[in-house]
Amino acid sequence: MIRFKNGLVMTLEGGCEAEKKEVWVEGDKVCFVGVPTDEQLKNAVFEKEYDLEGDLLMPSFKNAHTHSAMTFLRSYADDLPLQDWLFKQVFPMEAKLTGEDVYWFSRLAILEYLTSGVSASFDMYFELDDYVRANIESGFRTVLCGAVSGEGENAKVLEERYLKYNGIDPLISMRLGFHAEYTASRELLEGIAELAEKYKVPVSVHNSETAKEVRECIEKYGKTPTRLFDDLGIYKYGGAGFHCVHFAPEDMDIFRERGVFAVSCPGSNSKLASGIAPVTDMLARGVKVGLGTDGPASNNALDMFREMYLLTVLQKLRNNDAAALPADEVLKIACCASAETMGLADCGCIAVGKAADLIVIGLKKPSMQPVNNIAKNLVYSGSKENVRMTVIAGKVRYLDGEFFVGEDAARIYAKCSELTEALKKR
């Protein structure tokens, strides 16, 4: 059993208050939260005790939308118009990727997640065997959501993957998903709807990221991507829409009725000038909202502190209202709703029987002082420098700048540099 003592604990079960409590972990689960009695302490056998020295233990962040392996494209082609970026820079480089590349570039992304207090990612990419291996070897939790598109891939391939990766490892799961309406054939869309019905499960997909995407979908099908997906039955059992920037009230109503999560990616949407998602409108209409970084090619960081900050300040700007989307709501979106988005409801808050996916925030840093309000400190002045520890499934994977992922960080950096340079020449 692992004991976290002498800290403040924010469970996020109710609000965002932090209290002097202990958390004990047995295996990959939380087994005690509270102030132990002398009797409980006498009977407990701890393999390891962490003295938090007044720092904050809280649920980890979950990254509800990303393409982890795109680390190799970080700072490769920024400050370009979207179409040039995608077609002249990103796609030609991606076409050259091997499984070995994906393995190492994913390991690099996982290191970055750990520094930002992220314990799980909802990932859309390819070379899944290699991607899954990178996560298992690093001890990182991930949910695959498929990147099938119209080009040579079909619902059958997706189904095979779905059956293969669910159950492969306790840290790995898969939800049905595909890239986007604009890269899917009608046949693929119908095939995915059949799969959703066959397994009675949610489907996750890029949705309404750009004005162009929505406009062209309406030209082609006479309806928005959301309406199209719902009419086909794709959203019948819920799911997620990634981005949802250009989103009509009718789209929101469909999301609410089907229990589909809108995953906002404010960093990527800003950097690519896609727009500001109507997040406060969604919440007011009862839509559940998750938060993601999107991939490092567009963001370019994998930093949930930056996303939390952007999520709220962009809504304040959009609504011309400094009171829009308060810090408490943002924190619960990043930790709990994002976990629910990817089917990891057990990883959301800290409670007995839940997964031990935890982080420790160092409060003895200038940006965290004084502590007038911990939740606001986290959202408005928190950053990676405050993350002291990241725990996934009861295992410490990051502690005070050091990684425990079964591989030297220096080797991962070196391999990624070498493979990135090789890709440019290939």
Add this chain to the structure above:
Amino acid sequence: MIRFKNGLVMTLEGGCEAEKKEVWVEGDKVCFVGVPTDEQLKNAVFEKEYDLEGDLLMPSFKNAHTHSAMTFLRSYADDLPLQDWLFKQVFPMEAKLTGEDVYWFSRLAILEYLTSGVSASFDMYFELDDYVRANIESGFRTVLCGAVSGEGENAKVLEERYLKYNGIDPLISMRLGFHAEYTASRELLEGIAELAEKYKVPVSVHNSETAKEVRECIEKYGKTPTRLFDDLGIYKYGGAGFHCVHFAPEDMDIFRERGVFAVSCPGSNSKLASGIAPVTDMLARGVKVGLGTDGPASNNALDMFREMYLLTVLQKLRNNDAAALPADEVLKIACCASAETMGLADCGCIAVGKAADLIVIGLKKPSMQPVNNIAKNLVYSGSKENVRMTVIAGKVRYLDGEFFVGEDAARIYAKCSELTEALKKR
């Protein structure tokens, strides 16, 4: 002499490229930049050598607008409408501040600047003796700009301060400045114009932060704050406008002609829902632009990485153009133009004879890998976790998480907590 070796050096003298070079520092100045010959090395006597191990040495960031001592209000009253925030929360607390409070709260801000690679601040607040003492004792560089307003303060008081603080210490200087049009009497405005003429110097002031401010100025004077200040002669010798969010093309033309800097504070403007400054329009019209955090009550962090990122992505959103305000420009604004804004042109880039205000960026962190483009890495995925060292006037004030400011960080945190709690009860 101090030697920085085995690193990459980005001088920012020209573009943003980084090269294998050494930098040597004698006293508070840079005395060598380049690849030394064997002869030069043989003749050099180093008190201290820093092996950068491949990390990046570059000019520090300069925070061109802040109210440092407001750290006590961090997370105290966020998520509120602007008027409630200011009148019900900020002003009543500020009215109770003592010099001792300002001293400790400023020391806390200085710690945070150091973690973010900031070597100098352009600060507007009160209790200047105590503020100046906090900076001198910490070894931090600051430029005061006066916070005189209509209430009991006048141009004579400002002049006395101007003469007192300039020359008081090599780290301290003062420029003429006042709070804002909406807190200044006509008499004060005219008095400040006379001072500007008497000393032939620039004047710095909050300008066009909110739509309300501009609207009410036009109602009162029939012109924008910028036109008013210029007509009175306040901007005759240049200066700075802080915020410049609601800024007309005619305002920009005045700024260009007078050489006035527009200091953007994108974090504060977003969080308070003031709007997005037309920064790319200003640059296109030839206006010089600086960058600041504003105070920790509104921001709430004192983090130039976040400001750099916001500066560019908000322009991308505003212009609907992912190519707007590229990373190289942002970096030069944060390091060089911000220094110029406050009269610290000597602190802008790394060159022989210039001030040794330097930072070391650790590249061996996941967010900095791979290094496809260092400037883009810094602006789009950089954060405080990347700052390894902050050097001010040739003295190392921050190194790998440790502060060298003549006082324990723990004591500063404890004093600030204690004084903040006492203020709430006073």
